[in-house]
Each structure stands twice: as structure tokens, then as C-alpha cells.
Amino acid sequence: MKDKNIQEVFNRYQQGTASDDDLALLESWYAQHQNNDPYHIADVERTNSVDRVWLKIQQDIKKPKMSRLWVRISVAASLLVGFSICLLLYFRSNNFISDNQAMVKRISPGTNRAILTLANGKQVILANNQKQQIPAQANTQIQSSASGHLIYTVSGSEHINDSLNTMTTPRGGQYHLTLSDGTNIWLNAASSITYPVNFKGKERIVQVVGEAYFEVAHNPSMPFLVSTHGQTITVLGTHFDVNAYADEPTVHTVLLEGKVQVSTGKSVVNILPGQQSVLSGSNLKVSDADTEDAIAWKNGMFSFTGENLESVMRKVSRWYAVDIEFENPEVKNIPLTGVISHFSDVSDVLHMLEMTKQVKFRVVNRKIIVSDKK
Structure with missing residues (x-):
């Protein structure tokens, strides 16, 4: 199979739309190239x-x-x-x-894989056991490690936040992301996050669809905002999980450390560690949370x-x-x-x-x- 064709089939696989014929082609291709596989289609680490x-x-x-x-x-x-x-x-x-x-x-179980969409629209496939250097953007170096971790590091003195990147995980994929400010994010399966290559101004704003766990770098002068379906989460430095899948009846924000504020068009609530906000339609409430259950996927x-x-x-x-x-x-x-x-x-x-x-x-x-x- 030509590289162009396998790329197209693999894209469908990543998006969860591969047909039975696609899967058969992928298995055949992988059997022939498993010792030199840039996509790591069937690679699942287990002990x-x-x-x-x-x-x-x-x-x-x-x-x-x-x-x-x-x-x-x-x-x-x-x-x-x-x-x-x-x-x-x-x-x-x-x-x-x-x-x-x-x-x-x-x-097979999921593994570390995602698609990175750069500011110019180019897409980069991120796969398990694959280390790669991605072209720098806006004075920022980008590197993907073999352990499934994408890291942004500011290399210039001037911060430019006009460039946005998007990381998307397919069904059966998850990935670890470190933003240029040092914030760590774990993106669950069938999710996406859009964020500036680096941050400038009074706020750090990212957008999430699906589920992500955040360990936000502390910066009181630049609050961190997470925009999801129907709500905005404001933090200074904290650990929390947000579950905002389109097919879930509610949006859950679970706090492990620090303090966050969750706001909608009509309501504002503050959450303490061990609590969660639950958004159902336009109704926003605070309740106790099982934090271990909330971040089990990340662990x-x-x-x-x-x-x-x-x-x-x-x-x-x-x-x-x-x-x-x-x-x-x-x-x-x-x-x-x-x-x-x-x-x-x-x-x-x-x-x-x-x-x-x-x-x-x-x-x-x-x-x-x-x-x-x-």
C-alpha cells in the first residue's frame, strides 16, 4: 500500500470511521511493517x-x-x-x-495517540513510542516524546499568542500536553483542546471539548480560563478535571486542589477541593465528588x-x-x-x-x- 493511501486509511482509523476493509488493510500493512512503523497502529503496551x-x-x-x-x-x-x-x-x-x-x-485498549493541528492548518500525527520535533511556532519549540507527551517551550523573549493549536484524540486515544506556561493537561479519548502556542496579555484561555485533567501553572497576574460547553472555569493554579462530552447529559468539573470558579450566563459558583460543579442545561449546582473516580482514566x-x-x-x-x-x-x-x-x-x-x-x-x-x- 502506498504511503498516501495508508495515511488516508490511518486518518479514518484515528477518527473512528474505519470500515472493516480499512481495518483489514491496516492489519496487513502493519504485519509487513511492524519493525518500521511510523504510525504505531496496533502498538499497545501492557505488562x-x-x-x-x-x-x-x-x-x-x-x-x-x-x-x-x-x-x-x-x-x-x-x-x-x-x-x-x-x-x-x-x-x-x-x-x-x-x-x-x-x-x-x-x-484492543486505547493508547497514546492524537492529532495536532498547527496554526497553518497542517496536521501532525502523534503516536505512542514516536519521538519527533515539530516546526517551531511563535518563538516556541514543540517536541513530542516517545512516552506520549507533547511539550511547548518558549524560546524567544517576545510572547506572541496569535497562533492557536488544537490537539484532538480519537476514540481509543489519549495524550499528555504541557503548554508553554508549564500547565500540564491530560486529554481523554474522543476529546480536543484548542490553546495559544504561547500566552500574552491578562488571561490564559483554552477551549475543551470532551474530557481533560488540568494541573495549572500558578500565575496570579494571568488567570487561567477553560471554556467548555455552556460554562467557563477560572483558576489561578489548581488541579481539576472537566468532563464536557457532547453525549453526556451533564458537564462535571471536579476539583482536587486549589479553588476554581465556574460560571455560566446565569450562575456563578465556587468549588473547593473534593467538590464538583454539575451543569445540567442552565442549572449549575455544587456537590461532593468522588475525586478518585473522576481522574481514574488519567491514572x-x-x-x-x-x-x-x-x-x-x-x-x-x-x-x-x-x-x-x-x-x-x-x-x-x-x-x-x-x-x-x-x-x-x-x-x-x-x-x-x-x-x-x-x-x-x-x-x-x-x-x-x-x-x-x-
């Missing part, structure tokens, strides 16, 4: 520790978490009063029964406490680049609590969810079909 699934079923899901490596699954209807069991289970992909075993094995885990199945499956869809179909809409509201490695095979994740005894799954092509146990 024995992240391949294992630890499962714990316990009576009271509100007990303190002994270890986040232990998976806690509980649905009220499936628990027996006065009964607590700890189980160590190891699930391999071939233990999960599917209508299409070959496809299940081909659905390489799926984590959910009392989260409904539909919400969990949206996370699965983004990370494994698959579509989800519910045969029975009633199962969408089943509450789940659990933790599992972000780098587990999709079969491990589905098998874990089936332990609730309330749902079952089958995989057809790149679609996961959810049905009840009846």
Missing part, C-alpha cells in the same frame, strides 16, 4: 500487572477502599446481607463467549461508584473505539461500582460487568450489544 483483573465483591460498597487495584462490583439486588467475599480472578480474552471471537480479540483505570450501566458503556465506547447498542433500554439504569485496568482486554471488562448477573454482552463487528440476563 502482566495490567493484564490481570482483580475482582472483589463486598457487602458494603461505602466501606473505605483498601486498594484501588481491587475491583469492587456491587448491585444491591445481587448482594446477600451479612455476606462478604474477596475473589481473585484472572480472565483471559478467550474465556469471554461472543458471536465473533476474532473481532473481540481484535478490539490508567476504569473506576465507577454507583454509576449507571449506560454511562459506563459510554466510557467503554470511547476507550475501545466501539459502538454500543442496548436491546433492552431498561438495563441502562443498572448501578455499578467497580475498578479495572484501562489496559485490560475488552473481554475482561465485559466479563467483569457480567458478574452482576443482570446483563450479558455479545460483540458483532465493532459493536457491543447489551441485553438483560433473561
Whole structure:
């Protein structure tokens, strides 16, 4: 396959629109070029520790978490009063029964990859294990490390903020970004962030679609503003996560350190560590937050406490680049609590969810079909 053609197919793969024929071509191409692969299409780093699934079923899901490596699954209807069991289970992909075993094995976890759109419109593919130097812009050096980290470093004395860059992650991709002011940002799957190459003026403003975790460099004279769907977050220096996916019913801003202000056209609220703002339509409220769940994705885990199945499956869809179909809409509201490695095979994740005894799954092509146990 010519380089131009593989680039076009790979772009469709990154955007989650690749057809079955595209995937077959990519697999064939990768098999021939895996020792000299500039795109790292099928490269997924894993160790024995992240391949294992630890499962714990316990009576009271509100007990303190002994270890986040232990998976806690509980649905009220499936628990027996006065009964607590700890189980160590190891699930391999071939233990999960599917209508299409070959496809299940081909659905790999996400990895570090993104597309960088420069100020001139040129796009650069950022992939895992690929170190590259990107042409400087606006007195700023840009380098992508092999660990999936894009770093901006101001090289000139004059700051010019007219140049905007955009980082976009596909389904099944995430990336770490360090802005020119030293702010660190982790971008989750199916997300994008637009930002100045360097900052000048009274404010530092970025725009986010999807989910990102921020560790903002402290600069009292230049507040940091994050613009998302329907709201603006203002900070001086803090750690927080914003979840603003278009397919989520609410926008969540969870604060871990510092203090932030969240504003909409009608409301303004201040958030303290351990709290979150929740924007639903035009209604903005503050409540307590599970900070570990909020940033689990950044730490390489799926984590959910009392989260409904539909919400969990949206996370699965983004990370494994698959579509989800519910045969029975009633199962969408089943509450789940659990933790599992972000780098587990999709079969491990589905098998874990089936332990609730309330749902079952089958995989057809790149679609996961959810049905009840009846």
C-alpha cells in the first residue's frame, strides 16, 4: 500500500470511521511493517500487572477502599446481607463467549495517540513510542516524546499568542500536553483542546471539548480560563478535571486542589477541593465528588461508584473505539461500582460487568450489544 493511501486509511482509523476493509488493510500493512512503523497502529503496551483483573465483591460498597487495584462490583439486588467475599480472578480474552471471537480479540485498549493541528492548518500525527520535533511556532519549540507527551517551550523573549493549536484524540486515544506556561493537561479519548502556542496579555484561555485533567501553572497576574460547553472555569493554579462530552447529559468539573470558579450566563459558583460543579442545561449546582473516580482514566483505570450501566458503556465506547447498542433500554439504569485496568482486554471488562448477573454482552463487528440476563 502506498504511503498516501495508508495515511488516508490511518486518518479514518484515528477518527473512528474505519470500515472493516480499512481495518483489514491496516492489519496487513502493519504485519509487513511492524519493525518500521511510523504510525504505531496496533502498538499497545501492557505488562502482566495490567493484564490481570482483580475482582472483589463486598457487602458494603461505602466501606473505605483498601486498594484501588481491587475491583469492587456491587448491585444491591445481587448482594446477600451479612455476606462478604474477596475473589481473585484472572480472565483471559478467550474465556469471554461472543458471536465473533476474532473481532473481540481484535478490539484492543486505547493508547497514546492524537492529532495536532498547527496554526497553518497542517496536521501532525502523534503516536505512542514516536519521538519527533515539530516546526517551531511563535518563538516556541514543540517536541513530542516517545512516552506520549507533547511539550511547548518558549524560546524567544517576545510572547506572541496569535497562533492557536488544537490537539484532538480519537476514540481509543489519549495524550499528555504541557503548554508553554508549564500547565500540564491530560486529554481523554474522543476529546480536543484548542490553546495559544504561547500566552500574552491578562488571561490564559483554552477551549475543551470532551474530557481533560488540568494541573495549572500558578500565575496570579494571568488567570487561567477553560471554556467548555455552556460554562467557563477560572483558576489561578489548581488541579481539576472537566468532563464536557457532547453525549453526556451533564458537564462535571471536579476539583482536587486549589479553588476554581465556574460560571455560566446565569450562575456563578465556587468549588473547593473534593467538590464538583454539575451543569445540567442552565442549572449549575455544587456537590461532593468522588475525586478518585473522576481522574481514574488519567491514572490508567476504569473506576465507577454507583454509576449507571449506560454511562459506563459510554466510557467503554470511547476507550475501545466501539459502538454500543442496548436491546433492552431498561438495563441502562443498572448501578455499578467497580475498578479495572484501562489496559485490560475488552473481554475482561465485559466479563467483569457480567458478574452482576443482570446483563450479558455479545460483540458483532465493532459493536457491543447489551441485553438483560433473561
